[in-house]
Amino acid sequence: xxxxxxxxxxxxxxxxxxxxxxxxxxxxxxxxxxxxxxxxxxxxxxxxxxxxxxxxxxxxxxxxxxxxxxxxxxxxx
Amino acid sequence: xxxxxxxxxxxxxxxxxxxxxxxxxxxxxxxxxxxxxxxxxxxxxxxxxxxxxxxxxxxxxxxxxxxxxxxxxxxxxxxxxxxxxxxxxxxxxxxxxxxxxxxxxxxxxxxxxxxxxxxxxxxxxxxxxxxxxxxxxxxxxxxxxxxxxxxxxxx
Numbered sequence: 647x648x649x650x651x652x653x654x655x656x657x658x659x660x661x662x663x664x665x666x667x668x669x670x671x672x673x674x675x676x677x678x679x680x681x682x683x684x685x686x687x688x689x690x691x692x693x694x695x696x697x698x699x700x701x702x703x704x705x706x707x708x709x710x711x712x713x714x715x716x717x718x719x720x721x722x723x
Numbered sequence: 724x725x726x727x728x729x730x731x732x733x734x735x736x737x738x739x740x741x742x743x744x745x746x747x748x749x750x751x752x753x754x755x756x757x758x759x760x761x762x763x764x765x766x767x768x769x770x771x772x773x774x775x776x777x778x779x780x781x782x783x784x785x786x787x788x789x790x791x792x793x794x795x796x797x798x799x800x801x802x803x804x805x806x807x808x809x810x811x812x813x814x815x816x817x818x819x820x821x822x823x824x825x826x827x828x829x830x831x832x833x834x835x836x837x838x839x840x841x842x843x844x845x846x847x848x849x850x851x852x853x854x855x856x857x858x859x860x861x862x863x864x865x866x867x868x869x870x871x872x873x874x875x876x877x878x
Binding site: 679680681682683684686687693695696699 | 757825827830
């Protein structure tokens with residue numbers, strides 16, 4: 647069986663927070679209904695959010711989803 | 724450039740300000756564990772401490788020549804009570820010192836993973852006990868086997 651390439655979802659939430667008046671992680675977390683720990687984990691690419699949360703984040707920043715999150719296939723993919 | 728962040732797409736001045744703003748997250752305070760994460764760690768630590776304590780006492784009893792199961796029952800009961808007390812106290816302290824926050828999707832994932840690991844541990848332990856009972860059965864005299872079989876099935 648062929649081995650699936652390692653893939654990850656990158657994001658630019660931190661940059662977008664900066665562009666939105668240096669929004670804090672807590673403020674973003676409150677707006678999308680998750681904990682600050684979750685926002686931190688998403689920003690650090692340690693956790694991939696559900697589609698619903700991803701859309702909520704994109705809505706907060708008023709950007710299309712693909713501008714906030716990027717799918718990056720790893721080497722060998 | 725799929726693997727890199729697009730943060731450096733912004734203009735140079737913004738880039739400098741952005742880098743300077745890294746202090747912002749520090750000002751927000753340290754990233755503490757969420758209540759669910761703490762809860763899982765409390766359970767793991769409590770279980771580990773009690774398991775080590777019970778194992779030590781039971782091991783010493785076994786070394787002292789106690790081979791009947793009855794003297795181990797109060798020790799086991801005490802271990803269970805201590806485990807419950809430790810978990811209650813741990814969760815109470817955590818709840819009192821944590822920020823009030825609702826459980827989100829990541830917390831649910833943490834709990835699911837913890838439960839999955841817990842089930843694996845219980846499964847391995849149960850198979851271990853059954854295995855040791857079967858081994859014990861083979862050492863029994865034929866007259867003793869029916870009682871031992873009952874013990875095995877009850878587990």
